[in-house]
Amino acid sequence: MKTNILKIHPNDNVLVALADLQPGQTVQWAGFEYLIAEAIPAKHKLATQAFEPGDGITMYGVLVGKAKGRIPAGGLLTTFNVQHATNTYAQAAKQVSWPAPAVDRWQERTFMGYHRADGTVGTANYWLVIPLVFCENRNIQVLEEALVNDLGYNRRHTYQRQTQELIGMMQAGKTVEEILQADLQSALAEEVKPRLFPNVDGVKFLAHDGGCGGTRQDAQALCGLLAGYIMHPNVAGATVLSLGCQNAQVAILQEEIQKRDPQFAKPLVVLEQQKIGTEESLISQALRQTFAGLMLANTNVRRPAPLRKLTLGLECGGSDGFSGISANPAVGYTSDLLVALGGTVILAEFPELCGVEQELCDRCVNTETATRFTGLMQAYSRRAQAVGSGFDMNPSPGNIRDGLITDAMKSAGAAKKGGTSPVVAVLDYPEPVTKPGLNLLCTPGNDVESTTAEVGSGATLVLFTTGLGTPTGNPIAPVVKLSSNTALARRMPDIIDINTGTIIDGDETIQQAGERILDYIIQVASGEQEVSAVRHGQDDFIPWKRGVSL
Incomplete structure (x- = not known):
């Protein structure tokens, strides 16, 4: 039977309102009746007892706060009458005995994934284009404009025709009030070309604002994160653009990759702008090598894998x-x-x-x-x-x-x-x-x-x-x-x-x-x-x- 309150843990001294509760209303839980002292909105908590200042408030069986003032039984818990509090803890581990749930139903189930050389299995198959430093973000954007639409990976909706409608209304002499009340046409998905590489789910561009200007520790962590993405089971390979003088050096990225897998074997294109020279030379090389990488990535197909x-x-x-x-x-x-x-x-x-x-x-x-x-x-x-x-x-x-x-x-x-x-x-x-x-x-x-x-x-x-x-x-x-x-x-x-x-x-x-x-x-x-x-x-x-x- 559906109820309008819930006590999550037997030791809790609060109840969760599953529906709006009104003052004077009586609710029941596990044989106990509670009189609602004030309006309790759904999702909020009510006291099962009167709290005095400093009294502990327990939910999920743990201390989650202390009363800042008096709270009557059936009263609403708010930020005005409750403050954050937790129990202390110690660094100890008990003997772990875990009653695992029954999984017979899924024991023989598989999923269709992309198998990688390191033994991992991906749920998707992407090519990455990554800047090592924010200075390369514009070049990343140029590559995105050059690749995404023609390869069939444009997923965006366009609201352009709504803008055109509004322009037309203004030119027709409509008032501000009429424009605000206008019922515009629905957004349309941009026309998407068929995928040139059907086994590649997309080319993804990981623009960010790091790589230089922060601490060396930030640069190291960024390279570790990017190495994790390059090595990820959902990734077939990557194109990396480096300016050359930033904190997040190519050598650090390669070191982070080697730490994770000394046998790393994915296609990896690394291009350094200050060595190559002009933007056109950089972008042309990046396009050629990325396209070749996509041809290789497209040879991988989904195969069964255990859960x-x-x-x-x-x-x-x-x-x-x-x-x-x-x-x-x-x-x-x-x-x-x-x-x-x-x-x-x-x-x-x-x-x-x-x-x-x-x-x-x-x-x-x-x-x-x-x-x-x-x-x-x-x-x-x-x-x-x-x-x-x-x-x-x-x-x-x-x-x-x-x-x-x-x-x-x-x-x-x-x-x-x-x-x-x-x-x-x-x-x-x-x-x-x-x-x-x-x-x-x-x-x-x-x-x-x-x-x-x-x-x-x-x-x-x-x-x-x-x-x-x-x-x-x-x-x-x-x-x-x-x-x-x-x-x-x-x-x-x-x-x-x-x-x-x-x-x-x-x-x-x-x-x-x-x-x-x-x-x-x-x-x-x-x-x-x-x-x-x-x-x-x-x-x-x-x-x-x-x-x-x-």
Whole structure:
């Protein structure tokens, strides 16, 4: 039976409103009745007891805040009466005993992927064009203009005819009011030529603003990230443009590639403008060699691969008060299924693991892994505090408006994406994943920086949960967008791929949703299902400069 409230953990002293609750209304949970003291919007939290200043507030079974003032039983929790608080944690690991979910149904399943020489399998087949420094961004743009349309990779919609309509209305003497009320024609997809290389999913251009002018550590990290993209299973080869005098030198990039794979064998074109001379000479060489690389990349075709070859990145953005009870735990169950099948999962966004550190430490396979996790968390927290910030400043205005009023409350729900499996490794940005199972990767909570990092570490597709609606994508890895509530899925169907609001609606369990997600990503990995972010050409790419980004 559908209910209008939810208690997430038996030890919690708050309830989640699944629907708007009115003052004087009585709600019931597990044999207890609660009188609503004031209006409680859906997704927000109400007190199950009277809180005095300093009293701890528990959700998901962990401390997520403390009362700043008196809160009556049945009262609304807000940023005015609750402040961020978490329990302390220690760098210890317990004996990990994990009851893995049953995976008989998927044991013999395969996906159709691109097999690489290093044994990895991609879910797509791209060629990359990469600048080593922002000075080359214009040349990257010139190459994009020269290649994309004629090769059949133009995916953009055009609103040009709407502009033409508006010009016509103005010339016809229409008023400002008439123009504002005009019903314009729908946008059209630009005419796309057939792909010249049918087995190549696209040519992607990773423009960025780094490579020089920052610290040498930033340049090293950028080269590590770019090496991760060049070596990525979804990438057939790459063209790299270097100016020549920047911090991010070609030698550093080659060193980072060798660290990851001494037997690196992909086609790699490296061109240095200051050695070649004119722009025309540079672009002509880049076009010839890139075209030849595409001819080679087109010889690779999809072949069956076991599901253990998949690597999932886990991300959330534009989270709401339902994210931690629908989309995130559903993704967590999908994560557990894939781990049980021998696959790999990456949980990132360290500022959004604040408050659940002890649980994750206890899930680490050994003390060394737990120690590395706590060390990275503490160092990150100190860097934030050194500039007058802190993890408590992580929730965005949208998060707060929709019920996530402290970072610990947001984090406890965000961590559910990682399921329940043991933590096999902890990685610092931009390290690659090398072990199957659940990996923790140190990244910011910023959606694009974190997604960029997860893919750089090896995620061949990303599950991205959202409660408010976020169009984030990635140049080379499909980003599957999952809504936490049905209203969002209906309001923004152009960016949402999967609706897990069915859990809130009472139509599906977390386990059923997790299984549905796994079936869907097998189709995506096989090239049978195109996700919204790919369809819209949402190619977001932002390297992390290791400054404080929450």
